[in-house]
Amino acid sequence: xxxxxxxxTLPSTESLSPAAKAVPVLVAALLGVFMLxxxxxxxxxxxxNAAHDGRHAFAFPCH
Amino acid sequence: MLRQILASAVIAxxxxxxxxxxxxxxxxxxxxxxxxxxxxxxxxxGTVATAHHHDVPASGHRHENGIAVTRVWAPEEGLExxxxxxxxxVLTATAFALLLTACYALSSDVDWRxxxxxxxxxxxxxxxxxxLGLPPEPPGSTAALLHDRQIWWFGTVAAxxxxxxxxxxxxxxxxKVLGVALLALPHLIDVPQPDTYGDMAPPELVSPYVVAVLVxxxxxxxxxxxxxxxxxxxxxxxx
Numbered sequence: 001x002x003x004x005x006x007x008x009t010l011p012s013t014e015s016l017s018p019a020a021k022a023v024p025v026l027v028a029a030l031l032g033v034f035m036l037x038x039x040x041x042x043x044x045x046x047x048x049n050a051a052h053d054g055r056h057a058f059a060f061p062c063h
Numbered sequence: 064m065l066r067q068i069l070a071s072a073v074i075a076x077x078x079x080x081x082x083x084x085x086x087x088x089x090x091x092x093x094x095x096x097x098x099x100x101x102x103x104x105x106x107x108x109g110t111v112a113t114a115h116h117h118d119v120p121a122s123g124h125r126h127e128n129g130i131a132v133t134r135v136w137a138p139e140e141g142l143e144x145x146x147x148x149x150x151x152x153v154l155t156a157t158a159f160a161l162l163l164t165a166c167y168a169l170s171s172d173v174d175w176r177x178x179x180x181x182x183x184x185x186x187x188x189x190x191x192x193x194x195l196g197l198p199p200e201p202p203g204s205t206a207a208l209l210h211d212r213q214i215w216w217f218g219t220v221a222a223x224x225x226x227x228x229x230x231x232x233x234x235x236x237x238x239k240v241l242g243v244a245l246l247a248l249p250h251l252i253d254v255p256q257p258d259t260y261g262d263m264a265p266p267e268l269v270s271p272y273v274v275a276v277l278v279x280x281x282x283x284x285x286x287x288x289x290x291x292x293x294x295x296x297x298x299x300x301x302x
Contacts, residue, residue, distance in 0.1 A: 016064060024065035025165045032161030039154045041213055049137035054151030057091045059190060059199035059276050061212035
């Protein structure tokens with residue numbers, strides 16, 4: 001019978017090496033910065049108009 | 064681990080974005096709408112206090128001093144504008160949540176309590192520190208050039224985040240001193256200021272606006288930190 005690993009045998013996040021964490025952390029951080037820039041800072045007028053009140057309410061520099 | 068980071072950030076960002084939309088509806092958005100009624104067309108000298116898209120009629124374009132002004136799309140007043148603001152808030156909250164959960168992944172153990180502390184740090188980095196140089200501005204405020212303010216804002220966020228990290232996570236005193244210096248640095252260099260003064264937004268409106276924005280942001284960050292910390296902890300078996 002084939003051995004099927006149970007969920008409990010998977011390594012928890014805390015046991016991952018720093019190198020193994022580097023890629024997911026970088027991906028998440030870059031995605032976060034990219035989204036933040038697009039919503040709060042990108043120049044096109046259409047984006048500005050759509051996000052106008054949110055930009056003001058989050059105190060991002062606007063106009 | 065990537066799934067744990069992304070899933071906890073997306074759920075926390077969606078809920079916190081909806082929550083902050085409700086909070087903004089109490090004071091912040093009414094003050095924005097009130098400020099817009101004081102805006103007039105045109106620019107003030109050397110600065111960027113400008114009129115908004117709301118001034119341009121829906122007919123496609125208008126003429127101003129003989130120059131054609133093309134209308135750029137903007138959400139209709141009312142429900143459509145509100146929905147775009149909620150979408151903006153959800154995306155912004157998710158972006159902040161991604162940065163938080165990326166930090167959680169590097170941290171030893173995070174639950175809702177630790178998450179709340181991380182949220183307070185986020186408030187200090189993304190709202191408190193930038194507001195010292197560039198206080199929240201309602202529409203119609205007089206301000207320096209947008210590009211200069213955006214660069215200062217990003218520089219201040221980066222310096223504050225790095226400074227706080229050095230101060231909190233390093234043991235050597237000299238490094239902690241360097242952290243404090245980084246916290247102070249953006250405020251000692253040239254903060255972009257307008258060439259002239261003369262807000263179209265009344266001063267009686269600006270102070271309540273600043274308080275409302277910062278209080279709303281503080282509540283938002285504490286909620287986002289606690290929720291993302293809770294979810295990140297609960298999803299620790301996600302790869």
